[in-house]
Amino acid sequence: MLPMQRIQFHQPQPLHDTSATRTLEAQGMAAHGPHTLMQRAGAAIAQLAQAIAPHAQTIWIAAGAGNNGGDGLEAAALLRKAGRRVLVSWLGDPDRAPQDSLLSLQHARNAKVSFVDAPPDQLGPHDLCIDALLGLGLRADASARAPSPALIALLQAVRSTPAITLCVDVPSGLIADTGQLAPGFEHTAASPPANAGPRHSLSLLTLKPGLFTGVGRDESGTVWLDDLGVDLSTQAPSAWLAGAAPTTSPRPSPSRHHASHKGSWGDVAVVGGEGLRQRGMGMTGAALL
DSSP, X not given: OOOOEEOOTTSOEEEOOHHHHHHHHHHHHHHHOTTHHHHHHHHHHHHXXXXXXXXXXXXXXXXXXXXXXXXXXXXXXXXXXXXXXXXXXXXXOTTTSOHHHHHHHHHHHHTTOEEOXXXXXXXXXXXXXXXXXXXXXXXXXXXXXOOOHHHHHHHHHHHHOSSXXXXXXXXXXXXXXTSOBOTTOGGGGSOOOTTOOOEEEEEESSOOGGGSSTXXXXXXXXXXXXXXXXXXXXXXXXXXXXXXXXXXXXXOOOXXXXXXXXXXXXXXXXXXXXXXXXXXOOOOHXXXX
C-alpha cells in the first residue's frame, strides 16, 4: 500500500483503463471484503479534502446514485465527525442504491450529515465542493443513457462554484479511457467563470488514461492517486504516462487549454518585404521564410 501521492508529470506513471480497473476492484473486494474499498475511498477523500481546503467553513458534496456517490457519502460521514459543516445533495434512491452505498448512506445519517435538495448558494473561495456524481461507467457509444436534468443541474453548480473543487476518481462527465466528454455532457465543460476555484481530482485505485488526454487534463486540475491498499501488480498497465523531457531552463505554465491546437487560436499575419515601386527589389524572402 502506497501513501496518497500527487502526480508529477516529469515521472512515468502506469495507467489502467476501465476494464483493468474493474478487474483490480473485484480482486480487491475479494481480498479485503465487501465495503472495505468504499470505506478506504471515503477516508482518502476526507484526508485530501482537509489538506486542500483546511479553512473551509462549508463542504458541499454532490453525490450520485452509484458507488461514486457512495464514496462521497462515506467521506461526508468522516468529515462531519471531524467537526466540519457538511451538506450533501444525493441523487440516489434507498430502494435502488447499491448495498455498499446504502451502508455509507447510513454512516452519513448516523454522523448527522445534513442533506439538501439544492446546492448551497453561499460557497466562497475557501469552501470546498466535492464532485462525487459519476465514476467510470460513462461510455461514448449511442447506447449511453442521457444524463438526467437533476444530474446536469448539480454538475453545472459544481462547475460554476467559486469554491475549491475535488473530483472523486474522474471529473463527472469525463470518459475515463479517452479524456473526452460523454454525450450529453459537452456543454457542462464550457469555459468556467473567472472566479472559479482551483480543481483537484483524486483517482482511486488506479490512474485512468482520460485524466491526461483530450480535455481530461484541463478538466482534472491537480491529479492525486490513492491505490486503496490494493495490489496492482496483477494487471499490466494499459498505457504509460510518459515523463516530461528534461529541460535546462524553466518554462512558464501555459495559459491555454492542453487540448487546444493551431486551429484554436486565430491567425498570424507576417508583414515584410519592400514595395516593388520603390526600388524594384521586393525583398520578400525573409517574410516568406
